Amino acid sequence: MVQILVPQLPPAALNDCRLARPLSAHSTLVSSPILPLEWLRPHPLLRTLPLDDEHVVAFVPSLSHVAVLNQAALALLERLPLSAAEELGSAAGALHAMAARGLLVAATQPSPPAPPPSPVLSAWLHVTNACNLRCSYCYINKTTARMTPEMACAAVDTIVDTALRYGYREVALKYAGGEPLMALTTVAAAHTHAQTRCAAAGLTLQATLLTNGTMLSPARAAQLRELDLGLTVSLDGLTLSHDAQRPDRRGAGSADTVRAGIANAHAAGLAPTVAITVTGASIGAVPELVAWLLEQELPFTVSFARNQECSRERSAMLAEEQQIIVGMRAIYATVAANPPRWSLLGTLLDRADLSYAHGGACAAGKDYMVIDHEGHIAACQMVLDQPVADLTHPDPLGAIRADRNLPLGVPVDEKAGCRDCAWRYWCGGGCPIATLRATGRTDVKSPYCNIYTALFPDLLRLEGLRLLTRGE
Numbered sequence: 001m002v003q004i005l006v007p008q009l010p011p012a013a014l015n016d017c018r019l020a021r022p023l024s025a026h027s028t029l030v031s032s033p034i035l036p037l038e039w040l041r042p043h044p045l046l047r048t049l050p051l052d053d054e055h056v057v058a059f060v061p062s063l064s065h066v067a068v069l070n071q072a073a074l075a076l077l078e079r080l081p082l083s084a085a086e087e088l089g090s091a092a093g094a095l096h097a098m099a100a101r102g103l104l105v106a107a108t109q110p111s112p113p114a115p116p117p118s119p120v121l122s123a124w125l126h127v128t129n130a131c132n133l134r135c136s137y138c139y140i141n142k143t144t145a146r147m148t149p150e151m152a153c154a155a156v157d158t159i160v161d162t163a164l165r166y167g168y169r170e171v172a173l174k175y176a177g178g179e180p181l182m183a184l185t186t187v188a189a190a191h192t193h194a195q196t197r198c199a200a201a202g203l204t205l206q207a208t209l210l211t212n213g214t215m216l217s218p219a220r221a222a223q224l225r226e227l228d229l230g231l232t233v234s235l236d237g238l239t240l241s242h243d244a245q246r247p248d249r250r251g252a253g254s255a256d257t258v259r260a261g262i263a264n265a266h267a268a269g270l271a272p273t274v275a276i277t278v279t280g281a282s283i284g285a286v287p288e289l290v291a292w293l294l295e296q297e298l299p300f301t302v303s304f305a306r307n308q309e310c311s312r313e314r315s316a317m318l319a320e321e322q323q324i325i326v327g328m329r330a331i332y333a334t335v336a337a338n339p340p341r342w343s344l345l346g347t348l349l350d351r352a353d354l355s356y357a358h359g360g361a362c363a364a365g366k367d368y369m370v371i372d373h374e375g376h377i378a379a380c381q382m383v384l385d386q387p388v389a390d391l392t393h394p395d396p397l398g399a400i401r402a403d404r405n406l407p408l409g410v411p412v413d414e415k416a417g418c419r420d421c422a423w424r425y426w427c428g429g430g431c432p433i434a435t436l437r438a439t440g441r442t443d444v445k446s447p448y449c450n451i452y453t454a455l456f457p458d459l460l461r462l463e464g465l466r467l468l469t470r471g472e
């Protein structure tokens with residue numbers, strides 16, 4: 001009997017950089033399910049990877065959804081195109097399912113176009129410069145300054161007006177800092193206003209608070225639940241490796257407090273996503289953290305720290321590359337031992353998302369505004385010190401897109417090294433700021449490219465194994 005397993009995509013969790021997956025993402029790749037069945041044949045770029053003696057994971061890099069097929073389904077693929085009416089009738093369900101995933105195409109189907117423009121405008125509200133931690137990779141010059149609630153509402157007005165002006169259908173807000181729980185009154189005012197404005201404007205709103213998790217008391221967790229806010233908590237290890245990267249002001253570790261905060265969030269009915277940032281130095285301890293998160297059934301994202309420097313020795317970069325590849329494979333082995341219910345395609349390989357086609361790794365430079373506590377507007381939170389507009393500007397997104405000093409929005413199709421890459425619409429070409437730091441340019445492939453290309457097949461096999469275990 002033909003068996004085809006496909007993942008159910010969860011609502012995409014937002015972390016600091018993750019591209020907000022549009023709610024319409026499912027339909028952007030799906031081939032017409034009403035193609036005449038006798039026209040269908042395997043996509044010319046269809047690939048499979050073995051999972052066990054009976055199953056493979058099947059996909060067309062960048063272009064299809066991912067599915068697990070059994071040997072009967074593979075045998076059916078090999079017999080295509082079918083012409084006998086009887087055979088077509090008995091295989092119709094399987095053929096429709098594979099065509100709808102983009103694994104089969106009509107012989108006459110033209111090559112797919114580049115992904116459509118994103119319908120989502122993302123925005124980061126930097127509600128405070130204050131933070132109670134001193135993380136080693138933090139880029140904020142900390143002060144006690146905060147955004148006032150009035151400024152936050154004005155920022156929301158600018159975001160909603162921009163969304164309407166440019167024809168976006170969805171808005172994704174990230175409340176961040178510094179530590180945004182140190183300015184919760186501002187967050188509450190902004191989010192209540194955003195809910196009202198988006199509802200009135202017919203815009204879908206997704207929002208999350210990006211926190212270090214140390215101030216998640218039961219009362220604050222209850223307030224976030226009341227506000228209907230998503231929650232993303234940074235945690236880089238269970239104990240020592242987290243404490244080394246994320247100490248408090250006095251140098252003491254924060255891992256235990258963060259885990260207590262996560263427990264409080266859970267008890268309040270929130271479903272926090274844990275954002276893990278890995279470095280060559282910390283990655284060895286991440287499997288232990290991942291095992292704990294899987295036991296707790298907590299979703300998580302894994303991203304690489306953006307610390308590549310132009311001046312680094314090539315040998316040092318290659319050593320770290322190997323360290324990260326080996327470390328990521330250890331993380332994947334941990335996931336394979338206790339696979340979660342949710343799909344992993346969008347969360348376990350830095351900025352890459354293998355669940356749908358997209359034209360860049362993040363929204364910076366085209367579909368993104370970062371607004372600081374004084375109303376200055378920049379293209380990315382990493383370049384808050386280089387704003388291109390403020391809240392009085394008539395078209396801040398236009399100013400970001402037109403900025404030639406920091407061209408962060410170069411589409412993956414225009415990056416040297418990426419434009420002919422088979423993975424490009426799943427990868428997006430990596431973080432443009434990391435690329436800028438490593439190469440001095442943003443129109444070339446990511447310094448993490450070798451890591452991505454080494455790990456894409458591992459991640460696809462992991463998703464296949466997860467599907468076999470979980471069935472969805």
Ligand code: SF4
Nearest residue numbers: 418421424427446449
């Ligand atoms: S960074 Fe590498 S893997 Fe990603 S799209 Fe560019 S060439 Fe492909």
Ligand code: SF4
Nearest residue numbers: 017362364380431433
């Ligand atoms: S440019 Fe890099 S740091 Fe900025 S939003 Fe994009 S991925 Fe994140």
